Amino acid sequence: MADPWSLYNEKVIEHFKNPRNVGEMENPDGVGRVGDPVCGDVMELYIKVKDGIVVDAKFKTFGCAAAIATSSMVTEMVKGKRVEEALKISNKAVVEALDGLPPAKVHCSVLAEDALKAAIENYLGNLKKK
Amino acid sequence: MRRIYLDHAATTPTRPEVVEAMLPYFTDAFGNPSSIYSYGQEARKAVEEARTKVAELIGARSEEIVFTSGGTEADNYALKGVAYANERKGNHIITTSIEHRAVLEVCRFLEGRGFKITYLPVDKYGLVAPGDVKRAIIGKTILISVMHANNEVGTIEPVEEIGKIAREAGVYFHTDAVQTVGHIPVNVDELRVDLLAISAHKFYGPKGVGALYVRKGTRLVSLMHGGGQEKKCRAGTENVPAIVGLSEALELAGQEMGKEAERLAYLRDKLIKGLMENIDHIRLNGHSKRRLPNNVNVNFDFVEGESLLLSLDLEGVCASTGSACGLASPEPSHVLLALGVPPEQAHGSLRFTLGRENTEADVERVLDVLPGIVARLRAMSPLSKSQK
Numbered sequence: 001m002a003d004p005w006s007l008y009n010e011k012v013i014e015h016f017k018n019p020r021n022v023g024e025m026e027n028p029d030g031v032g033r034v035g036d037p038v039c040g041d042v043m044e045l046y047i048k049v050k051d052g053i054v055v056d057a058k059f060k061t062f063g064c065a066a067a068i069a070t071s072s073m074v075t076e077m078v079k080g081k082r083v084e085e086a087l088k089i090s091n092k093a094v095v096e097a098l099d100g101l102p103p104a105k106v107h108c109s110v111l112a113e114d115a116l117k118a119a120i121e122n123y124l125g126n127l128k129k130k
Numbered sequence: 131m132r133r134i135y136l137d138h139a140a141t142t143p144t145r146p147e148v149v150e151a152m153l154p155y156f157t158d159a160f161g162n163p164s165s166i167y168s169y170g171q172e173a174r175k176a177v178e179e180a181r182t183k184v185a186e187l188i189g190a191r192s193e194e195i196v197f198t199s200g201g202t203e204a205d206n207y208a209l210k211g212v213a214y215a216n217e218r219k220g221n222h223i224i225t226t227s228i229e230h231r232a233v234l235e236v237c238r239f240l241e242g243r244g245f246k247i248t249y250l251p252v253d254k255y256g257l258v259a260p261g262d263v264k265r266a267i268i269g270k271t272i273l274i275s276v277m278h279a280n281n282e283v284g285t286i287e288p289v290e291e292i293g294k295i296a297r298e299a300g301v302y303f304h305t306d307a308v309q310t311v312g313h314i315p316v317n318v319d320e321l322r323v324d325l326l327a328i329s330a331h332k333f334y335g336p337k338g339v340g341a342l343y344v345r346k347g348t349r350l351v352s353l354m355h356g357g358g359q360e361k362k363c364r365a366g367t368e369n370v371p372a373i374v375g376l377s378e379a380l381e382l383a384g385q386e387m388g389k390e391a392e393r394l395a396y397l398r399d400k401l402i403k404g405l406m407e408n409i410d411h412i413r414l415n416g417h418s419k420r421r422l423p424n425n426v427n428v429n430f431d432f433v434e435g436e437s438l439l440l441s442l443d444l445e446g447v448c449a450s451t452g453s454a455c456g457l458a459s460p461e462p463s464h465v466l467l468a469l470g471v472p473p474e475q476a477h478g479s480l481r482f483t484l485g486r487e488n489t490e491a492d493v494e495r496v497l498d499v500l501p502g503i504v505a506r507l508r509a510m511s512p513l514s515k516s517q518k
Contacts, residue, residue, distance in 0.1 A: 008440075013444075016437075016440065017444065019510065022509070022510050024515070033512070037473075037474035037477070037513055038472075038473040038474050039473075040434055040462065040473075040474075040477040042511075042512050042513060043512075044512040060510060060511060060512035060515075061510060061511065061512065062432065062433065062434055062510075062511040062512055062513045063437070064434055064436035064437055064440075065436060065437055065440045067434075068437060068510065
């Protein structure tokens with residue numbers, strides 16, 4: 001059982017220590033940037049889409065451990081999903097996948113959801129332009 | 131993994147000698163100091179000896195020391211006590227924007243009850259200008275409260291000069307000396323203060339005990355009413371073991387102060403120099419000279435403080451951040467903002483406060499692990515790329 005006095009559970013710490021899919025992407029199909037350095041967190045999320053499926057996702061994040069762990073988790077969750085399914089990934093689902101976050105840190109998961117939505121919207125917008 | 135504790139401004143371990151001195155007052159000498167039989171007399175003697183010792187160590191008279199439950203209570207007592215005892219004289223209080231919350235929150239409380247508060251700015255090093263204090267004094271000013279040294283950035287304020295101004299104007303002067311007592315020389319006459327707050331656990335004493343120095347003749351009302359202890363200033367049975375612990379810890383700190391301050395300042399400067407040499411895009415917060423001997427506060431561009439703190443913790447290094455995303459508040463440190471540090475930089479700050487157990491090897495360990503941690507987090511940060 002998780003130690004109720006520690007700030008983050010083991011899974012969050014694991015994603016913070018070894019975040020998946022960190023980095024920039026060359027020629028992404030969609031980019032989402034949310035947050036504000038003044039508020040202490042900025043997330044940038046990049047996706048690659050092929051035949052309506054998100055085949056790759058990467059991120060760069062400035063923020064606390066929860067912000068980094070949720071970025072890592074959301075990029076894992078979105079890979080392999082159809083675009084319309086990816087749009088349905090909620091911050092709650094990200095928190096659940098991480099086995100929970102301290103209440104004060106739930107806003108970080110909202111940022112992860114927003115970053116993903118922004119990336120997908122950017123992708124859909126690019127499609128229309130083509 | 132060996133843990134390295136570098137957060138002595140938050141709290142310190144109680145010294146074994148101090149614990150030893152306290153122990154009899156839990157068991158054999160458990161009496162209530164207000165009782166007149168022998169058990170009571172023993173306890174009374176311990177409390178009064180402790181009071182004399184504390185008074186001597188800060189250049190006060192023993193009747194000017196009131197024991198409290200800690201620094202926060204001492205600050206509350208000083209501010210509310212003076213405010214409510216001098217309401218007829220005036221309702222204006224002067225303080226600074228970088229005080230500890232134990233002062234700032236009391237000021238906000240008083241503001242809601244008809245008092246007017248002036249929050250003085252500080253310069254980029256965290257220094258209050260005595261001239262600003264002088265200009266802020268009006269006919270209705272009843273109290274000036276300026277901390278002796280800041281807990282986050284370690285800047286030592288020109289309290290002597292402000293004390294002089296306060297005295298000339300006939301205004302009471304309080305200083306929160308929680309970060310300085312036991313660490314650098316504190317003498318109430320040299321500082322020209324009327325009130326001074328002390329907390330034992332900041333100098334290797336126990337938690338839950340502190341003191342307020344109250345210069346003879348200072349008018350203030352009590353916050354605690356009851357059995358009339360502490361000359362009716364603070365009712366409640368005295369915390370005898372803790373009071374003994376406070377005085378013991380302060381005495382030991384006084385004996386070792388000069389040497390220890392010199393040792394800590396050396397380690398502090400080594401840490402600052404090492405960080406500056408090994409990590410780019412960083413800045414020292416606070417003053418380079420008027421600084422507590424054990425304080426290092428640095429901000430790192432492009433990374434966030436909690437990530438730094440947690441990464442250090444995973445390496446066994448315990449530091450602190452007054453910055454963002456803290457559980458209590460998502461706002462960056464009010465102190466760094468008052469120094470003019472931009473919020474995005476204030477979010478990326480770390481504070482190391484050295485103490486008795488720390489050695490040169492501890493500093494080297496930080497210098498060993500921190501550059502890698504910063505590099506790793508910067509590689510992850512979307513803010514760093516545009517700056518290169």
